[in-house]
Amino acid sequence: MELESLSVVVSKPMYTAEISDGPCAYSLFICEQLNTAFSDLYEASLADKKDLIHSADLARIEGDLAALLANAPAATRVYLLGTEKYIWLVGQQLKALGVTEEQMEMLPPLSAERSVFCCHCYQVTDQVFTAPARCVGCGKLLAVTDHFAKAHGAYFGYQVNAEDATDIPASVELS
Amino acid sequence: MSNQIKVEVASICQVAPTIREFTLEAIDDALYPFSPGAHVVVEMPNKKKVYKNAYSLLSDPTDTQRYRIAVRLQDASRGGSIYMHEQVKVGDQLLISPPSNLFSPLWHAKKHVMLAGGVGVTPFMSYIPEMIRRDADFELHYMYRSLQTGAYKHELSEQLGDKYFDYDSDRQTRCDVTALLSQQPLGTHIYICGPDSLIQAVEEAAQTLGLPASVIHSEEFAAPKPGMPFVAEIKSTGQQVDVSAEDSLLEALEASDISIPNLCRGGVCGQCVCTVVEGEIDHRDQYLSDEEKAAGNTIMPCVSRAAGERLVLDI
Numbered sequence: 001m002e003l004e005s006l007s008v009v010v011s012k013p014m015y016t017a018e019i020s021d022g023p024c025a026y027s028l029f030i031c032e033q034l035n036t037a038f039s040d041l042y043e044a045s046l047a048d049k050k051d052l053i054h055s056a057d058l059a060r061i062e063g064d065l066a067a068l069l070a071n072a073p074a075a076t077r078v079y080l081l082g083t084e085k086y087i088w089l090v091g092q093q094l095k096a097l098g099v100t101e102e103q104m105e106m107l108p109p110l111s112a113e114r115s116v117f118c119c120h121c122y123q124v125t126d127q128v129f130t131a132p133a134r135c136v137g138c139g140k141l142l143a144v145t146d147h148f149a150k151a152h153g154a155y156f157g158y159q160v161n162a163e164d165a166t167d168i169p170a171s172v173e174l175s
Numbered sequence: 176m177s178n179q180i181k182v183e184v185a186s187i188c189q190v191a192p193t194i195r196e197f198t199l200e201a202i203d204d205a206l207y208p209f210s211p212g213a214h215v216v217v218e219m220p221n222k223k224k225v226y227k228n229a230y231s232l233l234s235d236p237t238d239t240q241r242y243r244i245a246v247r248l249q250d251a252s253r254g255g256s257i258y259m260h261e262q263v264k265v266g267d268q269l270l271i272s273p274p275s276n277l278f279s280p281l282w283h284a285k286k287h288v289m290l291a292g293g294v295g296v297t298p299f300m301s302y303i304p305e306m307i308r309r310d311a312d313f314e315l316h317y318m319y320r321s322l323q324t325g326a327y328k329h330e331l332s333e334q335l336g337d338k339y340f341d342y343d344s345d346r347q348t349r350c351d352v353t354a355l356l357s358q359q360p361l362g363t364h365i366y367i368c369g370p371d372s373l374i375q376a377v378e379e380a381a382q383t384l385g386l387p388a389s390v391i392h393s394e395e396f397a398a399p400k401p402g403m404p405f406v407a408e409i410k411s412t413g414q415q416v417d418v419s420a421e422d423s424l425l426e427a428l429e430a431s432d433i434s435i436p437n438l439c440r441g442g443v444c445g446q447c448v449c450t451v452v453e454g455e456i457d458h459r460d461q462y463l464s465d466e467e468k469a470a471g472n473t474i475m476p477c478v479s480r481a482a483g484e485r486l487v488l489d490i
Contacts, residue, residue, distance in 0.1 A: 023385035025357065072361040075385035098285045098362020102387035 009147040009156075013084075015108040024077040025049070028068060030090055032056045032082030033110060041079060056086070062093050069097045077103050084109040085126065088153030114174055115154035116144050124154050130171045132160045144174060179218070179270040180206065185241060187265055190326035191319075193248045194294055195260055196233075198241050199271065205239040209274035211302040214396070215242065216272040216440060219258045224426070226255040229396050229439050231368075232274060233300035242271075245326055247294035253401060253421050277444050278368070278394040280306070285362030287313040288355075290377060292369020293324035298394060299368065300327065303335070318342040318350050318373065353380040367393040395461060396441035398478075399423035402457065405481035409433065410452055410489045424476035424486075433490070435476060442478035449474050453487035456480075 019041065027047035031038050034054045042052050053064050069076070078094055080087040087106050094104060114128045116135070123137025131144035135157065142157035149156065161167040182199035190196045209232055219226040230244040246259040263269070278298050280287055287306060289299045296317055306313045315335060319325035322345045332339050342350040356365070356377070365381070367374050374393045381391050407416040407424060418427040425447055428435055437447040442460030451474050458468040460475035467473055474486070 023383060025385065069361055073357065074359040074361055074363045074390065075357070076361050077385065098360075100387045100389050102389055 009145060011148045012146040012155075013088075013106070013148060015106055017108055019079070019105050019107070021045070022077070023075070025073040025075040027051075027077045027079065028072075029053070029079045029081075030061065031080070032086045035081070038079075038081045038107070047077070056082075058086075058089055058093075061090055065090075065093055065097060069094075069099070077105065079105045079107065081107045082110060083113060083115075085115040085124075085153035088150055091153075092151060112173075112175055114144060115152070116142055116157040117149060117152050117154040118142060119156060119158050124152055125157070128174065130173050132169055132171070133157065141168065143169075178273055180273060182206075182242070182269055182271055184263055184265055184267045184269065187263070190245060191324045193323045194245050194326045195248075196243060196245045196326070197259070197263065198243050199269065200241045201239070202268065206242055207273055208239050209236050209301070210276045210279050211236050211305045212278035212280060212298045212394070213274035213276040213301065214278075214298070214439070215244070215274050216438075217244070217259075218270040219255060219262075220270075221254060221258055221262070224254070224422070224430075226253075226258055227440050228255040228259075228398060229441050231278075231297035231301070231394075233297045235304045236301050237304075242274075243300075245294060245297050247324065249398060253399065255398060272438075275438055275444075277439060278366070278392065280366065281364050281392070282309070282311075284364035284390075285312065286360060286364070287311055288359060288363055288365050289313065289315045290350075290352075290365065290367045290369065290373065291315065291317045291319075292367075292373040293319050294326070295367075295369035295373075295395075296327060296331075297368070299366070302366075303331075314338050314340065316340045316342070316350055316355065318344065318369065320345045352376050353384065356380050356386060357384055359386075364390045364392065367391070368395070371395055393461075394443060396439065396443060398441065399426075400459065400478075402480045403484075405483065406485050407481070408453075408485065408487045410487055418480070423478060424474070424480060428476060435490075437477060440477045442475050445475070447475055447477050449476055450489035451486055452489050454485050455482035456486070457482040 024047050027045045027050045029042045029052040031054050051068055055061055091104055116125045116128050116133055118135040118137055121138035125136045132141045133144055135142050140159040143160040145156045147156040181202050183202050185198045185200040188196050214229045214231045216227050216229050232242050234243040246256050248260050249256045280302055291299050321343045342348045367377050401420050404420050405418050416427050416431045418424050435447045438444040445462040451472050456474050457480045459478045462475055
């Protein structure tokens with residue numbers, strides 16, 4: 001019974017390709033992979049000042065953000081493109097620098113892959129396309145919920161067959 | 176209400192042409208410490224009718240010996256501010272509510288910009304000691320008319336130095352809100368306390384510049400303004416309550432022994448919300464969203480009234 005109530009928690013973020021291009025004094029574009037649509041978006045930006053960061057390296061991005069946002073105006077807008085984990089982890093860095101969620105435009109993630117947070121060993125397993133998923137930390141077979149943690153950019157996972165390890169549910173593709 | 180606190184008026188002083196400051200001291204026990212931006216509701220035992228108005232606390236939040244409030248004599252006073260100015264004397268005892276706070280600073284902000292209009296400086300008087308203790312980055316922009324308001328301007332200027340900015344519209348100095356907002360760095364939160372026109376001007380400038388709505392905070396205690404008399408009908412009992420031109424709906428209900436939970440009595444906190452099943456509403460609060468106001472089935476009886484002659488309340 002508990003499992004059912006747990007699976008009901010839905011906090012899966014919704015994304016829209018419709019990008020709000022409201023007024024701003026500075027716009028910052030951050031992407032894990034650069035595609036044409038994103039570079040067009042950057043070119044089209046009418047902000048007084050704009051920058052583009054193309055990097056998958058979160059540590060490097062953290063340094064770049066600290067430098068670029070140190071003197072940024074309150075009217076700043078940030079555009080994010082990448083995997084779901086990437087955009088939310090960069091989002092956490094932005095939040096620490098004073099950017100609100102309203103100022104972040106998150107484009108639809110580049111793939112359906114999920115990162116899954118294991119509630120038993122606290123490790124995050126990346127590139128999960130199907131459920132249940134094997135935890136990289138403790139090896140347990142995890143049910144993948146729609147309960148999303150912004151701080152980790154990952155979904156809550158718990159052992160699907162704790163009562164009977166031989167009970168292995170059919171694999172389902174995640175969307 | 177049993178949780179009210181009895182205080183004695185220890186001193187009264189005129190701090191601006193239309194503003195009087197009252198120092199309220201504890202009688203029985205020490206007062207509660209409070210959080211910056213908090214207010215109390217002061218009960219004024221007028222003969223004809225008991226007034227209850229919310230006033231921001233302007234003393235240091237850690238001072239539990241005394242609270243200070245400042246009352247502006249309102250042009251369209253229904254009696255509350257006149258009572259405070261003309262009837263209350265040193266040595267009088269008053270009942271006040273415990274402090275509650277609807278306008279607390281957001282401590283995660285990188286910088287705090289306070290915009291005060293007239294007597295709206297009061298909540299910031301309790302922000303400032305705490306901002307200084309926390310070594311927070313802040314500015315106070317104080318707009319007033321020196322022929323009427325401008326309380327504490329000299330001491331604020333002296334205490335805050337280059338963090339203090341002063342605009343006196345009786346001397347033709349005005350604040351360019353758009354320029355002010357456009358200079359602010361990322362992570363700044365803006366706090367506005369003053370007339371609705373100031374709040375609207377700042378909100379509009381923020382929207383035009385592209386500042387997120389979540390960094391703009393405001394508080395305006397709109398004392399209930401008079402209107403046309405009307406009748407409120409209680410759906411469950413059929414009771415008819417006459418609301419006079421001078422009374423608020425909340426006051427009329429209370430006078431008929433119908434108690435409604437309430438906190439700010441100024442259209443801000445949302446505690447007194449009631450469901451309306453019949454009748455047009457004249458919304459005057461800051462709490463309900465535009466959508467909720469348009470839907471026309473909820474009312475904040477502390478400030479809002481019937482637009483017609485009758486309202487039916489689902490209570």
